[in-house]
Amino acid sequence: MALQRPKGTQDHLPDGSPKLSRDVQASAFAFVQDTARRVLERAGAQFIGTPLFEEAELVRRGVGGSTDIVRKEMFTVYYFGDHGGYVLRPEGTASIVRAYLQNGLKQLPAPLKLWTHGPMFRAENVQKGRLRQFHQVDYEVLGSTDPLVDAEAIWLMWAVVRELGLTGVRVKLGSIGDPEDREAYNSYLRELFTPHEGRLSDDSKDRLTRNPMRILDSKSAEDQALIRELNVNPMLDFLGEAARAHFAAVQAHLTAWGVPFDLDPSIVRGLDYYRRTAWELHHTQVGAKSALGGGGRYDGLAAQLGGPEVPGIGWAFGIERLLLALEAEGVALPGQAGPLLFLAALDEENVGLAARLALQGRAVARVEFAYRALKPGNAFKEADRRRARYAAVIGSNEAARGVLNVKNLASGEQREVPLEALKTFLEQAELEQA
């Protein structure tokens, strides 16, 4: 078959579709989205929508020119007639901050909590948990430097994970300090490693110039041996007074609220705009791509984009990563619901009547109908296959007496319902369901 979806993308398919291991069950995806929405809206977050593509320059300045995302993972949108220079968004924060600045949202009561969800695009090589189009849930808070906001943001991620039913999740927490702290630490690392550059892996030689902090979580055994040997001081030792106090406060809140976390000095956010608090949520059973999501504070981003100083903090979950974790833990997800009632005529004369009754019933609930006459056996079989709660048949007997023959498919109980009482019946049935 020549039909082939683009590399690194997935289809979202109805329940019961074959081959779901490679694609996504739409109802599972919706479950994750709905859960996140519920948690975030209870916290007062408001939805914000932004375009899927943005000016390349916005992303370059927002995400950072030295990051892999900008260096080699951006999809350029070439042809829009009157304008080039757009890229498909690789993450959500730059767009949201742009929208905040452009639309004067600074007028709204601060701190402003925003959330969004949608596809992100990166020109990656594909592997498990890494796609070219993937989906994130984003939460951003603008207009506060309070460590309580940091702690609440982390708590919200934890709450989403809990409500999803995941248990094997760890919070890794760190602080990368203020820019001058990070600068000092990077200088320290460069001075420390440069004399031993010959012993570093090729990747880490590159990291030495680009981002020395990355050397610390290298997977190379030689690198790790060298790190132990040199007795490297952690980033946390280099925090300035303000960043240190901020970080202590975040930890105190989390501890008080019972959110477990592991201090991890090797947390290095890949995006340039982060400062101070940085964290990731990891899962123990999802292979090499164990990060379910991560976040951090980005107080300098708004100014970097050319706006006024607006402090911010945010996080993103990868929905596909969460689905992998749910699958790994065997969490049972609610499937797509069936109709409350499936209506079928037993003879051709009543097909139109059955359809009309179904359409009327839709004022109350989800009602489906058969498009041609069915034998009784097939009528109930169809209703069952559609996972209906009730099946109703109408043949010449019923039509003559103005009733429907309604069967509860779970209990097998069967009774007649007058046509004019169908609405009442549906209302009651729906109440029972809830």
Added chain:
RNA sequence: GUGGGUUUAGCUCAGUUGGUUAGAGCGCCGCUCUGUGGAAGCGGAGGCCGUGGGUUCAAAUCCCAUAAUCCACCCCA
């Protein structure tokens, strides 16, 4: 960008040292079934053997390329 594996029906897979018309199970459709669902039996549809070259009298099978996919590195969600 790098390394390795895989690719045959909608799905999961067989397919002998290269040999005539490529099979199974599940699923799908129909019938048994003109008044009662999940079952069973019978029947049916469905294949450019990922794609393009090559070797050969002959290729699903051997060789090369390419694509997709999976696993990992890098990096990240």
